[in-house]
Each structure stands twice: as C-alpha cells, then as structure tokens.
Amino acid sequence: MIIVEGLSKKYGSKLAVNNVSFTVPDGQVTGFLGPNGSGKSTTMRCMLGLDAPTQGRVIFRGECGGKAYDDEFAKLRNKPAVAGAILDAGWFHPNRSGWNHLRVIARGAGISDDRVEQCLAVVGMTEAANQRIGGYSLGMKQRMGVATALLGDPQHLILDEPINGLDPEGVSWMRRTIRTLAEQGKAIVVSSHLLAEMEQTADRLVVIGKGTMIGEYSMAEFLADGTIVEVETPQADELQQRLAERGLTAAHHSTNALAAQGVSVVRVPVPADHDDMKLRTIIAEVALTNSILVVGMATHRENLEQRFLEATKNVQEYHTDDAVAAPAPTN
Template identity: 45%
Template sequence: MLEATGLGKSYGGTVAVRDLTFTARPGRVTGFLGPNGAGKSTTMRLLLGLDTPDTGTALIEGRPYRQLDDPLRTVGALLDPAWRHPGRTARAHLRWLAAANGLPSRRADEVLALVGLSSVAGKRAGHFSLGMLQRLGIATALLGDPRVLLFDEPVNGLDPEGVHWVRGLLRTLAEQGRTVFVSSHLLPEMEQTAQDLVVIGRGRLIHEGTMAGFLAKAGPREVRVRTPDEAALRTALTERGVVFTEEPGVFHVSEMDSSAVGELAFTAGVTLHELTPLTGSLEQAYLELTGQDTEYPSGGAR
C-alpha cells in the first residue's frame, strides 16, 4: 500500500505539492494523472525518499522509504528509463543491482526473460533504443519481486505490441495482490488499465477514487434510448425542449440523466427497450476537470 498524508513540498518560492492525501491499495492498478507541472514527479520522488517532504508523510506499507529494511524487495520503481551505466550490458546492470541487494544473480535472467530482453542480455545498454530501455527499467523494478510498484510513463517509446504487453503486465501484477501505481499522459491507455485514479492539479488533489467515479464527476454526456414508439418519444422530447439526435429506433438525449428521460417517457406512455447513460471518455472528463489547473494552457483551453 502507498499512503500520502498532508504531503507538501516547495522548491524556493514554488509550491510543487500542497496538502496532498491519497492511498493506493493492493490488488489494484491506480493511475496517477495531472497536467504538466501538477506535481506528479515530485510526489513520486517523495514516496521513494528521493526528496524530503516539508509537511506530511509518504509511506510504503506503513513506513517511510528510508526506514524499509529491504527496500528492493518491498518496492520497485521506474522513474527514468535512462538510468543505467551505458557501458554495462543489460545482464551486468541487473546482476550488479541484485548483488548489492542480496538477491541471487539468476534473478537478472528471470526478469530479462519476463520483459522480452533475453536475446539482448549481453548487449551494452548504451546502445538500447528507448523502448528497450523502458523494458530494462521495468525489469529493474521487478528485480526484487516487490509488493509495491511505481511506474512513471512506462509505455513511452514502446510499439503497439509493447504497449499491449505493459497493459497486461500491470493488470497481472495487481491480480497477484501487489500495489501498482502508474503515472501516464496516455489517457486512452490508462482508461483501459487502471481501476482507481488519483488526479492532481497544481499540487492539489482533484480526485481520488474509482475510474467510474471520476468519469461520473464530469457528468453523463448523453443517454441512449431505444423505443418502438419513435413518434411519441420525439414529440415528448420536443415539447420539453430537450436536445436530442436520432437514428432509426434509437435516440441520443443530451443534458438529461437516465432517470429524467425514463420519467418523461413514462408520463408520455412511451415504451422503452433501452435506457443507457453514456459517460464521456477519460480524456473528456480529464480535460473538463483539470482545465483550470493546466500550467500552460493552449489557446481556448480555459
């Protein structure tokens, strides 16, 4: 489990994180979202003991990182895929880390196989592509078989097969009971991967909870209605001044929730075969709820 409580950090006169409180739980993939400059990288550094908070606490399984007895077996992290000695091979890089943390050297080859790098295990990491470095970084995070995992933009530089693989890996790790905390700007990918979300803006918490709860905050985009009584429903909606579009047998009603549409149809004596609220995508909800917290908004963003 990851826990941030009242977390605060400033650099000079710039506030990076302000009174931030959230929890990432075992058995779940928790997405960590926010505009550029929101404080995501600072938060992850505070969780991993790379920076010291000015206020509050950052705990991993109930303890600050620096107090963990066996940190690599407790938490694994990918913050910067370029972190490696360019002259070392992938296998040597991992074996060095394994030796420094009391892990068997065979673990290096096990995680290289897991991330698909066995064929280049003897290649110097300085010649790796960005996608290969990402895989090596993930292997490094998994080296100690930790119970908690933090990934910052883990699919950057990966091809579609690699992105699909990372998605499955994150889900599998969570299904094994691990805490998986992932920061990403790829919202459609996060929508397919995360069950929970922590969303911040300008260092403050905007949302903590389920993916469904975040989408609901932005409000339903429309309600899909299917009926054999098209003329009667069309009349009822028009008389009420409701905005809608239609295709044969199906209406898309805007600015009304499903309960209101159902009550309107009941009053008008209209038979319904379907009444489905359609929420917007994660991207739509994210842009709507974080628009005021964007550090460098494009024209028309506010």
C-alpha cells in the same frame, strides 16, 4: 498499500506539492494523472524517499520476509522487497550490458543472479541481455526498467511514464504486465499522459493540478460525470417534465434529420447514485406510465481524455485558443 498523508514539497520558495493525500491499495492499479508541472514526479520521488518532503509522510504497509511492516519508506531502506520503481528510462550506464546492469543492482541488494534471469525473461529481454544498453531503443530501456523494478519482488511499484517509447505491441505487453502484477496483490501507481491506455489499465485515479489534489476516484466514478442517456422521442417536452418530477435533470434538442421526423433528443445525465442501466430503466418506466413514445435510447460516455481535460481545465500550465491560428508571415 501506500498511504500518502499531507505531502508537501518546497524547492526554495517554490511550493511544488501542497498537502497531497491519497492511497494506493493492494491488488489495484492506481493511475496518477495531472497536467505538465502538476507535481507528479516530485510526489513520486518523495514517495520513494529520493526527495525529502517538506511536510507530511508516506507509509508503506505490507509484508517483507514474512514479517508485517507499517512504516515510512526512509525506515525501510534495507528491505528491498518494499518498493520498485521506474522514474527515468535513460539512467542506465550506456556501456554496461543489460545483464551486468541488473547483476550490479542485484548484488548490492543481496539478490541472486537467478532472479536476474527470471526478471529478464519476464520482460522478454533474455536474448538482448548481453548487448550494451547504450544501443537499446527507448522501448528496450523501458522493459529493462521494469526488470530492474521487479528484482526484489516488491509489494509496491511506482511507475512514471512506463509506456513512453513503446510500440503498439510493447504498449499492450506493458498493460498486461501491470494488470498481472496487480492481480498478484501488488499496490501499483502509474503516471502516464497516454490517457486512452490509462483508461484500459487503471482501476482508480488520483488527479492533481498545480501541486494540489483535484480528487481521488474509482475509474467508474471519474467517468460517470460524463455519462448521458439520450432518448429520441416526439414528446420531448412531456418526457422532460415527467423526468423532472422524478428528480432527474434533462434537456432536449433536435437535429435537422430528426426534426424532419418530428423527433427530438432528450439528454439525461446519469446521477452520481445511479448507473446508466438503472437510469435507462427509470426512463422506460416513466415513458410507459405516461404513454410517451420512445423511438430510440442510447448511453453516451465521455472518455478519460475528455473527463481529464474537463477536470483540469483550471490548472493547466499552458492555455491556448484553438480558434486562433498563427499569424501569417509578413514580407
């Protein structure tokens, strides 16, 4: 487990990260989300001890060499199994082969060449291992970054944009790899701007904006606020009233196609202490008890991108008006 407590980081007079706290549990993938300039990369560098936080601390908890540890990263530098990371897919020496890159890092950490071979096989880079890294595609460099992060068989993985540059097969491979590593009990934090992919990969989310916490959620919790049950009924007013008596907020509208059939749509947001199936059951019971005709019912969920944009709308670095087009050139 990784525990981030009250982390702040200043660069001169600029406060890049302000009192950020969250956890990264073992055996789960924690998605780390935020708009550009939100402080994600700074937070990750502080977590790894590459930048010293101005305030706060980061605790790594687990086992290394059969011994339990519960300490700050700075005191664990001589224990290579504590954490592995991908922070920059372009930091390799271009004239080294993939094999030599991994071997140099392994030798410095007291890791055998056999482990180098194992990590190359895990990422599917065995055949390309003797090629110069300068000739690798960005996707190949991302795979090599994963191999490097895994050299010490770390308990914790911190991955900054690991999907960048991957083709669809590579994206699928990365997702499966991250999920498999989590199933092995590792604590994994992943940042990415590819939110559709994150929705399939992460178990939970940490969201920040302008260097401050927006929230820490399970994926289900974060998506729940955007989940609505829509009910088609010719008795919309009565259904809305009866649901209000049960403490449920509802609103209704009608489309032209439905209005021609005398039907309206009642939209009922799923409360925080319900799931959509429980809400659908309550709606059905209310309709049955009050002899309200229901001709259709469906659950509609906002996806992660929609929920993320809603949650971060006040902390975006740049704001645009979609309705305003660029002015036409003048002669």
